Amino acid sequence: MKDFAFRVLSLLVLYLALAALAALLIDVAVDGSSRLSWDFIRGFPSRRASAAGIWPALAGSILVIGVTAALAVPVGVAAAIYLEEYGSRSRLARIIELNITNLAAVPSIIYGLLGLGLFVRMMALGRSVLAGGATLALLALPVIILSTREALRAVPKSLREGSYALGATRWQTIWHQVLPVAMPGILTGIILALSRAIGETAPLITIGAVTFVSFAPDGLWSPFTVLPIQIFNWVSRPQPEFQVNAAAGIIVLLAVLLTMNGVAVVLRDRLQKRTQA
Amino acid sequence: MIGEAQPAAARRRRIGAMGAEPAIEWALFLCALLSVATTIGIIVVLASETWAFFGRVALTEFLTGTEWTPLFAAPQFGVLPVVAGTALVSSIAMAVALPAGLLSAIYLSEYASAPLRRTVKPVLEVLAGIPTVVYGYFALLFVTPLLQRVIPELSGFNALGPGIVMGIMILPLVSSLAEDAMRGVPVGLREGSYALGATKMQTSLRVVVPAAFSGITAAFILAVSRALGETMIVAIAAGQQPRLTLDPTVPIETMTAYIVQVSLGDTPQGTLEYRTIFAVGTLLFAGTFILNLASAWLRERYREEYA
Amino acid sequence: MFQFACRYTAAIALMLTAAACGGGAHREAPGGERQHSAMIRVDGSSTVYPITEAVAEEFHKANREVNVTVGVSGTGGGFQKFCRGETDISDASRPIKPSEIEACRTAAIDYIELPIAYDGLAVVVHPKNTWARSMTVEELKKLWAPEAQGKITRWSQVRASWPDRDIHLFGAGVDSGTYDYFTDAIVGTEGASRGDFTSSEDDNVLVQGIAGDELALGFMGLAYVEQNAGKLALVAVDDRNPQNGDGPVAASVETVRNGTYQPLSRPLFIYVARTAMDRREVQAFVDSYFTTGKALVSEVGYVPLTDDIYELAQKHLADRKVGTAFGAGGSQVGLTLEALLARER
Numbered sequence: 001m002k003d004f005a006f007r008v009l010s011l012l013v014l015y016l017a018l019a020a021l022a023a024l025l026i027d028v029a030v031d032g033s034s035r036l037s038w039d040f041i042r043g044f045p046s047r048r049a050s051a052a053g054i055w056p057a058l059a060g061s062i063l064v065i066g067v068t069a070a071l072a073v074p075v076g077v078a079a080a081i082y083l084e085e086y087g088s089r090s091r092l093a094r095i096i097e098l099n100i101t102n103l104a105a106v107p108s109i110i111y112g113l114l115g116l117g118l119f120v121r122m123m124a125l126g127r128s129v130l131a132g133g134a135t136l137a138l139l140a141l142p143v144i145i146l147s148t149r150e151a152l153r154a155v156p157k158s159l160r161e162g163s164y165a166l167g168a169t170r171w172q173t174i175w176h177q178v179l180p181v182a183m184p185g186i187l188t189g190i191i192l193a194l195s196r197a198i199g200e201t202a203p204l205i206t207i208g209a210v211t212f213v214s215f216a217p218d219g220l221w222s223p224f225t226v227l228p229i230q231i232f233n234w235v236s237r238p239q240p241e242f243q244v245n246a247a248a249g250i251i252v253l254l255a256v257l258l259t260m261n262g263v264a265v266v267l268r269d270r271l272q273k274r275t276q277a
Numbered sequence: 278m279i280g281e282a283q284p285a286a287a288r289r290r291r292i293g294a295m296g297a298e299p300a301i302e303w304a305l306f307l308c309a310l311l312s313v314a315t316t317i318g319i320i321v322v323l324a325s326e327t328w329a330f331f332g333r334v335a336l337t338e339f340l341t342g343t344e345w346t347p348l349f350a351a352p353q354f355g356v357l358p359v360v361a362g363t364a365l366v367s368s369i370a371m372a373v374a375l376p377a378g379l380l381s382a383i384y385l386s387e388y389a390s391a392p393l394r395r396t397v398k399p400v401l402e403v404l405a406g407i408p409t410v411v412y413g414y415f416a417l418l419f420v421t422p423l424l425q426r427v428i429p430e431l432s433g434f435n436a437l438g439p440g441i442v443m444g445i446m447i448l449p450l451v452s453s454l455a456e457d458a459m460r461g462v463p464v465g466l467r468e469g470s471y472a473l474g475a476t477k478m479q480t481s482l483r484v485v486v487p488a489a490f491s492g493i494t495a496a497f498i499l500a501v502s503r504a505l506g507e508t509m510i511v512a513i514a515a516g517q518q519p520r521l522t523l524d525p526t527v528p529i530e531t532m533t534a535y536i537v538q539v540s541l542g543d544t545p546q547g548t549l550e551y552r553t554i555f556a557v558g559t560l561l562f563a564g565t566f567i568l569n570l571a572s573a574w575l576r577e578r579y580r581e582e583y584a
Numbered sequence: 585m586f587q588f589a590c591r592y593t594a595a596i597a598l599m600l601t602a603a604a605c606g607g608g609a610h611r612e613a614p615g616g617e618r619q620h621s622a623m624i625r626v627d628g629s630s631t632v633y634p635i636t637e638a639v640a641e642e643f644h645k646a647n648r649e650v651n652v653t654v655g656v657s658g659t660g661g662g663f664q665k666f667c668r669g670e671t672d673i674s675d676a677s678r679p680i681k682p683s684e685i686e687a688c689r690t691a692a693i694d695y696i697e698l699p700i701a702y703d704g705l706a707v708v709v710h711p712k713n714t715w716a717r718s719m720t721v722e723e724l725k726k727l728w729a730p731e732a733q734g735k736i737t738r739w740s741q742v743r744a745s746w747p748d749r750d751i752h753l754f755g756a757g758v759d760s761g762t763y764d765y766f767t768d769a770i771v772g773t774e775g776a777s778r779g780d781f782t783s784s785e786d787d788n789v790l791v792q793g794i795a796g797d798e799l800a801l802g803f804m805g806l807a808y809v810e811q812n813a814g815k816l817a818l819v820a821v822d823d824r825n826p827q828n829g830d831g832p833v834a835a836s837v838e839t840v841r842n843g844t845y846q847p848l849s850r851p852l853f854i855y856v857a858r859t860a861m862d863r864r865e866v867q868a869f870v871d872s873y874f875t876t877g878k879a880l881v882s883e884v885g886y887v888p889l890t891d892d893i894y895e896l897a898q899k900h901l902a903d904r905k906v907g908t909a910f911g912a913g914g915s916q917v918g919l920t921l922e923a924l925l926a927r928e929r
Binding site for chain 2: 001003006007009010011013016017018020021023024027028031074075076078079081082083085087093095096098099100101102105106107108109111112113114117118121124138141142145152153156169170171180195199200201202205206208220228231232235236243246247249252253257261
């Protein structure tokens with residue numbers, strides 16, 4: 001009897017967690033769907049909630065993530081290649097590994113403080129798209145490194161050994177054999193890291209992404225805002241119409257995330273098909 | 278190892294191509310070093326501003342003072358109120374996430390059928406992937422009003438609503454890490470237990486969980502670290518009033534929300550107010566760093582036990 | 585297999601580059617051509633913010649190529665940025681004070697002071713608060729003075745007949761002109777108050793806090809009360825001065841305009857950098873405060889100044905008259921519209 005009760009309790013707890021997720025999504029959908037329209041997506045913020053739109057935030061998000069990807073992806077993949085293929089045995093590599101695991105768990109607001117001190121002040125990039133993208137790049141880097149390593153590890157040793165047996169150098173093996181096979185897994189990891197970054201609010205607030213930007217950013221040095229910050233701005237306004245806007249903004253953000261994750265899942269499926277082939 | 282067993286002829290060919298190899302390896306190494314540079318950067322930035330901060334404020338006042346009013350005319354720099362705020366919200370979150378996460382993990386690992394596990398796990402991943410600003414919205418506009426119907430004296434800004442929502446957000450982390458730990462327990466241990474006539478519940482609670490103890494503890498510690506560093510849920514829903522209290526129904530302020538509050542205003546470099554966010558940030562970083570190290574160490578130990 | 589990977593990477597790289605290029609500058613300039621956008625930077629008081637936001641929005645509709653950013657760092661924070669040359673216009677809910685005058689002088693920044701509206705600082709509570717419908721200035725002082733910190737924490741301590749329950753206080757942050765003015769008018773010294781309350785430069789946060797808390801009390805610009813009708817209840821203020829209205833007076837556009845809501849009525853300003861006025865777009869923007877702006881002031885919930893004052897302000901603007909009319913600097917308590925006019929002359 002106790003056994004049955006325990007089993008029911010655990011299942012119940014699991015379902016409660018899922019129910020909470022459902023409540024959240026339904027609540028947001030109910031609150032925000034009335035506001036969702038092309039005008040909303042293409043419009044600019046306004047003091048009148050019914051006229052307010054999300055375009056500057058959406059454009060800002062895309063631009064900032066572009067910078068983040070451009071910075072974090074090459075460096076992250078390169079670092080992972082080094083750690084996995086070249087240096088897995090040295091003491092230094094062990095320290096670097098431990099360091100990366102720790103960095104992946106550092107609160108995102110600390111990255112914001114780093115970005116503020118380093119990019120905004122010391123390097124005098126100001127509160128620009130470039131500073132924002134660089135800050136998020138540092139945030140995404142450990143995640144990209146970790147997932148790329150996983151993808152590289154999944155490549156069978158036999159592939160490498162066969163390549164060496166044919167006389168290829170280590171780099172030739174990596175570039176021509178290992179990377180192509182690991183690429184879908186690497187891309188999946190990159191997309192997941194970027195989708196985490198696109199939802200980050202705290203680091204960008206800390207470096208000073210202005211919350212009252214009513215125009216789309218027009219370059220890397222421009223002040224900017226992003227989707228999560230625009231949502232934060234609207235949530236902070238007490239009028240119910242703005243809260244409806246916030247919900248609609250959340251729907252847009254979740255749609256963007258869903259698309260990115262969907263692409264990642266499709267890639268993962270492709271990976272399975274190819275390794276099975 | 279692998280690269281060494283090669284015939285001489287091939288080696289000659291390789292030496293031709295070798296010109297680029299060391300350079301490439303060096304470039305890759307520098308990229309890997311960048312991650313170390315990030316940590317160094319964090320420490321340098323935090324330390325330099327915090328050092329300047331403690332040039333003006335005594336360490337004892339900071340760590341033991343009970344009034345946090347750094348922006349006011351007669352500023353006081355006792356950090357305990359915001360630490361208490363963080364502790365209060367995190368405790369509520371852990372009270373939700375730890376038991377529920379562990380129970381979910383036990384169910385998924387010991388009871389659930391493969392199809393159920395296959396459908397439920399991705400859904401839990403979704404919970405973990407939702408941006409925290411969305412959780413903040415949920416806490417402020419759904420959970421708190423709901424709670425206010427049950428607890429009428431609950432303030433609009435409080436620790437209870439965000440705490441519960443934070444627990445829901447962290448639950449998948451606890452669940453998946455604990456489940457990984459439990460899956461790692463050798464099947465033999467379970468079978469031995471069943472052979473002795475134990476029920477599934479007895480096996481789970483008395484054999485599997487203790488065996489996976491280090492891994493589960495590592496998961497718990499990581500969850501606490503996550504809760505301490507959480508920003509948006511509390512910035513939106515917990516309030517902006519530093520207060521040394523255990524009362525979850527009143528507005529409070531956490532360390533992370535304080536940093537956000539100051540960042541939203543004007544932070545001219547070099548002022549004492551600017552430095553307070555770094556002092557608080559250092560405290561936060563130190564706390565989560567220690568927890569993360571402890572968690573990693575426990576996970577290593579666990580891997581050794583059942584390698 | 586490698587080609588597959590190459591194609592994928594190329595596709596994603598192309599997408600990101602396209603997004604990076606196309607994601608910027610979505611502007612509908614007249615004639616369809618891309619113009620280099622001009623930017624006007626405004627920052628400062630959250631009390632003045634609704635006016636500036638409205639003016640900026642209407643201005644942008646008529647002048648698509650000009651982008652206006654409006655920040656809410658508080659009056660003090662805004663002046664800091666202004667006197668560093670980081671902003672063109674500073675919103676202020678109090679006149680510039682001596683330390684800020686000095687900072688601007690050192691940075692060689694000349695400013696033109698322009699009153700643009702009149703505000704009543706409202707004291708508000710939750711609608712379910714049935715007991716605190718009026719307060720005297722002394723009671724407010726008792727509640728907000730620095731000595732009250734940690735000591736005056738219950739309603740019954742302010743007035744014995746009130747319930748013995750906690751008070752939750754909400755108020756403007758220290759960078760806020762509202763805070764400066766409130767402390768000056770109520771406590772008697774600018775910047776002197778208790779520290780244990782929810783302080784924020786963003787009045788929206790205060791509204792949210794008070795509207796969700798039965799035991800709350802706070803103060804904010806009148807426009808925020810008007811914009812959140814039904815969520816907040818006004819507390820009538822009695823200044824014990826029979827000369828300007830007997831008994832407690834509730835803040836409203838009327839009582840603010842006719843001078844009976846004292847001592848919490850005050851003018852709102854914008855400060856424009858003299859050098860910024862050389863730019864055509866800044867000139868047009870500031871002008872619009874006095875043309876379309878007047879209607880917007882009422883729309884957001886503040887009190888428009890009298891036509892005389894507006895004419896005078898426009899004259900100052902045309903003459904590029906720099907400096908402040910408030911020599912002592914800082915908040916001026918009890919400044920009625922007539923007195924303001926006299927000062928400006």
